[in-house]
Every structure is written in structure tokens, then in C-alpha cells.
Amino acid sequence: MEPKVNLSVKVAGIKMRSPVMVASGTFGYGEEYEPLVNLNQLGAIVTKGITVQPRKGNPPPRIVETSSGLLNSIGLENVGLEIFIKEKLPFLQRFNTPIIVNICGEKEEEYVHISERLDKVEAVSGLEVNVSCPNVEKGGMEFGRETGTVRRLVSKVRKVTKLPLIIKLTPNVTDITAIAQAAEDGGGDAVSLINTPLGMAVDIERRKPSLANVTGGLSGPAIKPVALRMVWEVANMVKLPIIGMGGIMTAEDAIEFLLAGATAVAVGTVNFVNPSAALEISRGIEEYLVKNKIRDVNKLRDYGARWKK
Amino acid sequence: MEPKVNLSVKVAGIKMRSPVMVASGTFGYGEEYEPLVNLNQLGAIVTKGITVQPRKGNPPPRIVETSSGLLNSIGLENVGLEIFIKEKLPFLQRFNTPIIVNICGEKEEEYVHISERLDKVEAVSGLEVNVSCPNVEKGGMEFGRETGTVRRLVSKVRKVTKLPLIIKLTPNVTDITAIAQAAEDGGGDAVSLINTPLGMAVDIERRKPSLANVTGGLSGPAIKPVALRMVWEVANMVKLPIIGMGGIMTAEDAIEFLLAGATAVAVGTVNFVNPSAALEISRGIEEYLVKNKIRDVNKLRDYGARWKK
Amino acid sequence: MWQGKVRILSNEEVAPDCFRMRLEAPEIAGEARAGQFLHVRVVVGYSPLLRRPFSVHRISEKFKVKDSRLQNVEILYEVAGKGTMILSGRQVGEELDILGPLGNGFDLPGDMETAILIAGGIGVAPLLALAQEIVQSSKLKVQSKKVHVIIGAKMKKLVLCEEEFKELGCQVRVASEDGSLGYSGTAVGLFKELLSTLNFELLTVYACGPEVMLKKIAEITSEKKIPAQLSLEGRMGCGVGACLGCAIKVKNSKGKGKDSPADGGQMEEADFSYKRICKDGPVFGADEVVWNRR
């Protein structure tokens, strides 16, 4: 039976069969979940953040649960650019699903280097420029908290690659719309909203932070209201398409983001809880559209555009 | 039996028998909870935000639940300064508990007017200057997102009153330590951390925002990690004493804040769930101190000062 | 007002997805009045975070026994979402954290001679307590056979409390939308029919049910100048008047008192204010309410 509604979307020129992607850092390099999930049915796969050199990451404990949330301080552990290209990409390439590489660096030059290098790698459908990692000492989020640094970084990267550029923003800012505008001004093609708000938990028995690195990024249902608000704010102020994320656990959650103005969504923490979540959410969105007689998922974001404060 | 440990604290010169206060806007004007709670046992009572003129507040729906959280968009409904003094304060005055008045305005002059007026009112122990209300069209949070506006507002208020000034900050900023420093520079005596992060929820059946005012402030356990992180950051960068709040439901939660660097804590949303929470939390802190042979609650914040990233 | 843990004495499905729960709560039973509500914490954890409000449905034995252990309170609830779903799974013998009684309750004019109680669906919950209070009060003039009860429901199997009202001696009429029991149509239709047979002198109308029903009743009673009291619902935070979360728009007595434009436009600032459903209500005069809420 043909699907009765259109679920496919286009973000930053990347065509996806479903608006449901998997979020960076929560789906490894794809291979970890392949035994459980049909990767061909995902909207897109966003890889763990990649840096030029391999990174060991932060000392453990790296994660701790909070109410409806998860704090993580992985510290961008990754295999590094070259090993990623040589050992991880070939696996991902076997699937018929866009591969978006999340890239990060301590210096602008690193972002530029990675982008230039990946520009020539055919398997890559787009770059998610991570100016929002809260768990590294240098770089990451530091680039994402001021309009000037965002604009400059994005425009430098823009110069070295024709790949679609999705700028992944941090919620740890005063005005997310200004940052998103800077991403557009720099030449970005889309924004990902949101990376994790910076948080902390304390172990009162040991009287020490629960995470070795003291602070970490908060993900999961706890942050959904903040993420939704930012998506709606940006959708109403900035032209770039939005990939919405933050606490999506169910199709209902995803639909909230799509109504608020996101073109696609990404699911993160829920993968740990339910590896088939992305596919179930995609089906749930389809059912919602059918039930409400909405022919095209792309119609959903028209609603948010009408809400006024 | 004498308590074996000291629970009393001093914040901005205000002496409290317990470090557990009730947060602004969650305990009305005290009278609503008096049938259920012995107001004499609270650390302090912080009133609903007061403006010069009475305010009707925002249209309903004004609240909606989220995962481990509550979104509210009350819109600073209050009886106004003069009625507050005439009709609400006399009741509160009967109790042997410091009364801290949360004040707000659309213009600097309003903060100044209220402060000047309350300076002469004996029943008032201190002012909590609310530069963080996210639910009003003008003023409120707008004053709290830049260092310049915070410093100027606080110094203007400082000039007209000798009352202890507690500056209540919004988490919706890039760098909370800079804002807290501005509060100190302006002449504030303490900071309250945090008011509510701005959030949103969508009703996917009606395809409209769940709150009439679209966005609202998020409170409850969901925000605790963010609040704790901000308390720890400010404690390590700024000299002012801190009243910590955000998602405190249990004594364990409160102790996390005290360890991270707060001198006192305030409980908000939990009052709706369990009106005796403040008193139970106070007892729970006492038991923790006894069990861990810590003689004085004021020793707890020494721990956070030692944690290093 | 009291908060604490009470024992669940029973929790039975009385109609599809409708449950009646009986609680051992002498502190509440002694104090509660019809129209007031209990604020119930359905779980110990934070999911859901807030309490859930339920009307006092029946105050068992209040007027009959002295033994406080027999002073029970009942609620009647419909499974509407997560909280009520959890509540329906709570077991007899377990403890439930309740806060109450809250709110203002129905007003019973001493000279009332006739009362009409109109229930839409689960809206019957507070009206049984009201019938009980009217019938059992020695101060009121009204006699049980002058208490007319209209129970409206979608279909026969959702008609609630018919027997209970009859036992109190009330005149009970049933309306079902699909005609499977009694009058075929809505409670409002049956109410209009009943009105045409009654003397309006010293009559009071009481109603609880879906907002569309209450709005129609308000229109009818306002036109005919019959005093009417409505029990309203809304999202509730604290339940005690502290959080200002449960606002409802009411006409200002000073203002011109007219409804806002039908197109949903704003009323003049001076013409309305907000009241708290939990503290100033949940029972409001039909004339007060501004209906064009979202």
C-alpha cells in the first residue's frame, strides 16, 4: 500500500525520506545500532562529533540521570577524522540514507580542515557544524555563544566546501535568534536546535559532583520545553530551515516540534531507551497526518508561523 | 531536645532560622497556605511579585505540565503595591519569619518607586528584585539579560533603600556569572538563582500552543541540573551569597544546592505538590547534618568551592 | 483544609472508564461541602508532577454516624489521561495523599423551593453531593421531590448515579444523546422541556458538565432570569489560590458586564477580571462567566 501522505522533507538541500533523523553522539557511527534498526528507514544519520585528531574524551563517570533527563560529559571522544573516513564511513555508505557528519574543533582552523577534507568525500551528504559542545575545555560551545564568532566560523567553513552546512546551536545563550541569524549571515544552510543546556548534579553522599568533569550537557524530556521554545523563536525570526531536537521520545513530541516550525527532527537520548524510536516516531507522524487529513508533513510548520504572543 | 546542629543562616543580612525559604509566586501572600503550614518555621517568605499598579495577568490557560516540569505564564498577576501593603502585609507580619517582597516593573522608575515606598514599611525584611520574569511583555526579564541594565537598575534601587537587596536572575542568558557580577557591582547584597527558563508546549490536537501566551517559564525537577550548575558557577566567580532554587523537591535536592555553594534555598513548584515540603526539607537537612557529623549548615558550601573542572 | 494520607476503601469501575473511589477521610468528611473538591496526588513520584482535582462526590454517613472511621468521602472520576489512568490502578488498602476540601462549594438559598440539578457526563460527580446536602439539610425549605435531577450522557451505559439520586427522593430524568435511555438528546434539551413545566419562583439551577453545556444553560437561565450556579473546570496548580494558574475570565461588576464580541476579540480592560477557579470557585454564578475562553 502506498503511503497516503508525504513524509519526505528537504533540509539544506538534503532530501530525506522521513523527517526523523538520529542525533549526533547518540547513535555512534551507525554500526552499533545496525543489528536492531533498519538504517535505510531513517531520515538521516548524524555521526558522533568528529575532530581532526582522535580524542580520548573525559574521565568517568561521564553520565548521570536526572529527573526526566540525562547529563553527559563525554568530552567528544571520537576516532578522529582520518580513521572515521577510513573505518567508519564505508559501513555507513552501504545504506541508502543521508550521512551528516557532526564536526567540531578547538580552533577555527580545525573546522576548516575537516570541512575541506570531507568536501571531497562522496559518502558525506552534509556537515553539522557543532558550535555547541559543552564538554570540551576549548572550542565547541565557545564558538556558539556570540554572534561574531558564529558568523566568522561559518563563513570560513563556507569557503572551503559546497556541502550543505547545518549549524548546531547551543541553548546556553541569551538570544538564540541572534545566533541563528549569524549562522545564516555566515552562509549556513540550516540550523540544528538544540544541543544540550549545561547542567550539573551532586552526589551528596560523597559531597562531590556526580560527573568527573563537574558539569555536563542535559538531554532528554526535561529539556523539551526549552528546545520547543527556541525552535519557535527561530522559526519566526530567521529564514533557515530548522532541525528540531531535545527530549523527543514519542511521535507526539516530534509533532510539537514540526508544528512549532522545524522542518525535520532528530532523536537523541531516546535511542538509548528504545533503539527503534526513530522508526516508531516516523510511523506515528504518518498516522497523525492521516488521521488529521494533512497530506504533507511540510504543512505542519505553517501552524507555528501563525501563533502570536 | 536542642537541635544538635546549626541550621540558621544569614543572607544579605537577613537572619533565618532555616535555610529553606518559599519561592516567589508559589506561596501566594502566605495566607493561602497558612491553614496547612506553620509559617513560623519557614526560613523566609518571599511574596508574589509586586508591581506599582495591580495587574490582571495573562489569559488562561496559564499553566501546563511537562515531563518533570511545570510551564507557567501567570503574567505577574498581583494586587499592586498599595493594596499589598494595606491588605496582605498585616497578615504576614503576625509571623516571626522574615518577609521578602519580590518586586517587578516595566520601567526602572517602577522598581525605584516600590523600593522607596517599601523602605519605610517596617514589616519588610528585604527586597527580591525580579529582573527575570519571563511572562510580561515589557520589563521583567528584559532587565536581567544584559550586565549594563542589571547594574544600572540595581544601583538606582540601591540609592533609595537600605533594605537588603536580593537580585533574582534569569537563566536565559549566555553567562550567568557576568550578570551576577553586575548585580554585585550595582550594590546588590545577594542573588537568587534561578528564575524559570523560558519554555513552550504545543497542543497537537488543537495545533496551538498549550499556553495562551505561547511561552512560559519552566519550573520543577526538570530544571534542577541547570539551576545547580548556575549556582556553582556563580559561587565560584562572585562574592555575593546565593539563594539557590529550581526543582527542589526533597532534602537531598536542597543539599545539592547547599554543597554547590548556595547559602539558602527556596522551594517553589513543590509547594503545589506537597505544601509541607519546606518544613520537611528543613528537617531532612538537619538529619543529614547530624548523620554526617557536620555541625553547621554553613559548612556545606565549602565543598563546592573545592570542585574543579 | 487538611492534607495527608488516607486509605483507599474501594475503587470500582461503575461505568466504562468511570470509577468511584471511597476514601477513609474523617478530616475531610466532617468539613466538606457539596461543590468543593479534593486535590489528589496520584503517585509518589513526579510523573505526573501535579495533583489532580476531583469533586466531592458523596460524603458517606456524614449525618448518620459518629464513628470517625465510617466518615468516608467518595470521588467519581473518568479516565481522561495519565493521572486518572494511574488513579484507576490504585489498589484498595493503599494510601492516597489528598488535600482538601478546597474551593467554595454551592450556595444554598434558604428560601429555595425548587432546585434543578443538571449533570453532563462525569459532571454528575459534585451534584450527588449537592442533592445529598439539599435533602439532608434541616435548614432548607426545599423538599426532595422538588429536587429535579437531569442526567445527560452519550449513551445508556454512561448514565451515572440514576439510582443514587432516586434513593434520595429526587425527581430524576435521563437524557441520552443516542436515545438509548430516557429523553433522546442532550441534557440541555431536556432542561428546556422541564423548564416549560415549572414555576420559576424560588428556583435555583445547578449544573456541572462540559463547557458547551454550561454555556447554553447560562444563556437560558440568564434570559429567564433564573439564578444558576455552575461548577467549572480548568488546569489546576496549587488548588489553594496561591499560584494564580487556574484563572478564569469573569465580568467585572463595575464594568459594563457584557460578553466580549463573538469573534473572540478582546473585552475592554475595565470590563473583566480574572478569578481563581480553585479558590473563588469552582462554583460560579452563571452570569459572571465570560465564555469566549480559548
Place this chain on the structure above:
Amino acid sequence: MWQGKVRILSNEEVAPDCFRMRLEAPEIAGEARAGQFLHVRVVVGYSPLLRRPFSVHRISEKFKVKDSRLQNVEILYEVAGKGTMILSGRQVGEELDILGPLGNGFDLPGDMETAILIAGGIGVAPLLALAQEIVQSSKLKVQSKKVHVIIGAKMKKLVLCEEEFKELGCQVRVASEDGSLGYSGTAVGLFKELLSTLNFELLTVYACGPEVMLKKIAEITSEKKIPAQLSLEGRMGCGVGACLGCAIKVKNSKGKGKDSPADGGQMEEADFSYKRICKDGPVFGADEVVWNRR
């Protein structure tokens, strides 16, 4: 690797706060090896949010029956917090969402002649499956009476699985810290005693239990050059190697391989790396592990 809902066949308290749960899970039973674990979602909601890992404790009938409905898997767990508390309340007949089998499992050298299995407290959980696997495997040389099991516990009533190991034909020794059963002292003390009576040739040590115990065993086996495999714990996110949340510090084969200074100072960058407990473990060689974790 499989994820889905399985039926709870039993969930019994076998010692104070220790439960054994049996699951109808042919997909797991057919595949699971000793040392692997199941990642269990204890509730449908978000509290707790994450799954909880439990070792494969016993694979029922695996080698005896063909009927898949009898291919069950058991876990043995201790109530340690919220998640395990909820799990202990789950009822027979309910469904449980599980993911597994995950992790690497114990390595069984074909030429092993003697095995010592050392369990501290609830650490016995994976070792019963290991004993089962050793005894029932046709490929291994080791005979059941050369499988020595040391069960350590605080006190007699917390000694777990003594009978089960005996039924498999293992040599079982018990240590209780309070002396209420068997050897008076810790499992490590008893291990040292046992070692003094054995030939170290073709011996492998397997252990699971509290970190302090594992660390001491690592010291002993490293000194005596006995190969040892330890099943470790850590906070787990995804369980499949994707989140990198369960890092454990291991010595780099290239690096100098020495432990970091006792004062908790940092090891040289080149000397260590992080491995994932869930995917690269949970079983690690005793020599790999860097012990001065916080």
C-alpha cells in the same frame, strides 16, 4: 542482539533485597553467553529514564530442550535504588522490555584445566551462568570438580546460589564477613587460602563483585601471573557502544602499562585509553584495568 517485550515468568526474593527473575526469552536464551548482560527497561515512563543492566544469570534448559517457550533467561538482582526497586515490584505475567544479550562475555580457554570463580555479594549473578557454560560445554577440558567457586557475602543469609553451583558439580566454598557461614572473612581471604593449595598451571580466575574486591584479586593474580577475567560495572547509557558514557580507563598496550600514582595523579596521556564497559566489556582482563578511578 534483540530488543523486545518478554513475559515475566517469576520474580522471587531469594535473599533479603535480592531477587531472581525468570523471563520467557527464546531470542536471548539461544544467543546469550556467560558474562553478557541484558539491558532492561524497568518502566514504560521516564522515571527512571534509562535502562538498567543485569548480567545473564542462568540460561534455563538451553542445552536440554528444543521448545522455544522453555528457553528462559534469568537475572539475579539486588535492590540498589529506584530502578531495581521498581523491578522488584513487577508482577509475573507482565511484560518487560529487554535488550540483549550485550557485551563480550567471559573467554574460556580451550586448554583450561582449573577455574576459580570468585563472587562478591550480588557479583555471583554472572558466575552461575559461567559455571553452567563451563560444565555443559563439550569443547572444554576442564571438569566440573576442577571448577572452584568462592561465594563471599556479608553474612549467611546473603550467601547466594550455593546449591546451584553444587548441583553443577562445582567445588563450592563460602566466605562470610561475620563468620556466620563457612570461612570467616572476605572472598579474597578465602581465595588466597585456596590458591596455596592449587597448581597454577592452566588455571583461570574469574571474578565479579565490588571494585575493592576486584582490585585485590587483580593484584594477586598479576603478581602470580595467573590470567584473570573480571566483570566490571559502571553507569550505563545505551548499552550497545554508541553513547560512550560507560568509559573505563585501561592501560595502553603501547604505553608503559603501569598504574597511575597512588595519589590519584594523572597517568601519561600515551599510557591509557578509555574502553566501553558495555561493548568492550563488561569482562576485562585483570591486567588491563586502571584502578584509581574516582
